[in-house]
Amino acid sequence: MSLEHHQIKSSFDKAAKQYEEHAVLQKEAMSRLIERVQFDLKKAPKQILDLGCGTGWATKALLEIYPESQIIAADFAESMVNAVPVHPQVTPRVTDAHCLDVHASSLDLVFSNMMIQWCDQQTALTEIKRALKPTGFLHLTSMGEHTLHELKSAWATIDDLPHVNDFMPAAELADLTLRMGYEDVIADSEFITLTYANVVDLMRDLKAIGAHNTDHNRSKGLTSPKVIKQLEAAYQEFRTEDGLYPATYELLYLRALKPADDKGLNLKIKP
Numbered sequence: 140m141s142l143e144h145h146q147i148k149s150s151f152d153k154a155a156k157q158y159e160e161h162a163v164l165q166k167e168a169m170s171r172l173i174e175r176v177q178f179d180l181k182k183a184p185k186q187i188l189d190l191g192c193g194t195g196w197a198t199k200a201l202l203e204i205y206p207e208s209q210i211i212a213a214d215f216a217e218s219m220v221n222a223v224p225v226h227p228q229v230t231p232r233v234t235d236a237h238c239l240d241v242h243a244s245s246l247d248l249v250f251s252n253m254m255i256q257w258c259d260q261q262t263a264l265t266e267i268k269r270a271l272k273p274t275g276f277l278h279l280t281s282m283g284e285h286t287l288h289e290l291k292s293a294w295a296t297i298d299d300l301p302h303v304n305d306f307m308p309a310a311e312l313a314d315l316t317l318r319m320g321y322e323d324v325i326a327d328s329e330f331i332t333l334t335y336a337n338v339v340d341l342m343r344d345l346k347a348i349g350a351h352n353t354d355h356n357r358s359k360g361l362t363s364p365k366v367i368k369q370l371e372a373a374y375q376e377f378r379t380e381d382g383l384y385p386a387t388y389e390l391l392y393l394r395a396l397k398p399a400d401d402k403g404l405n406l407k408i409k410p
């Protein structure tokens with residue numbers, strides 16, 4: 140496990156206790172994704188994986204719409220998995236999306252809300268496809284490239300360090316998914332803006348849900364009061380009519396199918 144990967148795991152492990160209180164966006168994304176799944180799937184999936192399940196609120200919501208299904212609630216952060224509600228049809232599992240402890244061709248649906256942006260997406264997509272049954276569905280959300288653009292440009296007036304993660308554009312994720320051998324791939328996105336009384340509250344929220352910037356070139360120190368003032372000043376152009384500080388997220392949806400006659404990767408090899 141790389142240092143970066145280890146840090147992501149450790150920050151989510153620490154975030155489990157306060158996660159639900161702060162994860163407003165994740166909850167909204169989860170409900171919207173559930174609606175899409177319901178609309179898309181013509182019959183109830185028997186075996187579901189809620190991948191990167193966090194504290195398990197999607198697992199609960201999935202059971203409400205699919206009361207007969209068996210669900211594996213999987214996350215690499217043990218304290219998140221420990222928070223998943225106990226239910227006879229739910230199997231909690233500590234496992235990493237890069238090396239999934241799930242049988243090959245065993246799942247009808249992989250549901251993953253706001254996890255894949257923390258992964259090596261190619262590896263995770265390959266693992267998910269291995270675990271899906273032929274014609275099984277993948278439905279996920281992620282963050283798009285325009286996420287937190289206000290915070291990013293405010294920081295850019297102060298230094299050149301990467302303070303906000305770079306996220307893959309929707310078209311690139313769709314293209315990668317096709318190259319990994321999926322079919323019927325659809326990717327789209329929409330914007331959700333949360334507002335805060337000040338920049339400190341915004342950054343506190345990001346920390347509380349474990350969503351730190353993980354770039355190894357990032358600044359490692361605490362943000363000083365002087366820098367906070369500079370950030371607030373740079374943020375003025377974005378403030379709403381009510382004087383609030385917006386944080387815009389590009390919520391990216393991906394839907395894909397494992398082909399009935401899966402032939403592995405669709406990588407074009409040049410002669």
Ligand SMILES: C[S@@+](CC[C@H](N)C(=O)[O-])C[C@H]1O[C@@H](n2cnc3c(N)ncnc32)[C@H](O)[C@@H]1O
Nearest residue numbers: 151165191192193214215216235236252254257
């Ligand atoms: C933003 S949270 C979303 C949690 C949950 N899906 C929800 O809707 O609230 C991302 C979750 O993905 C998990 N995660 C990140 N990388 C992972 C990986 N490589 N394998 C498994 N879980 C991972 C984190 O531990 C965290 O619980």
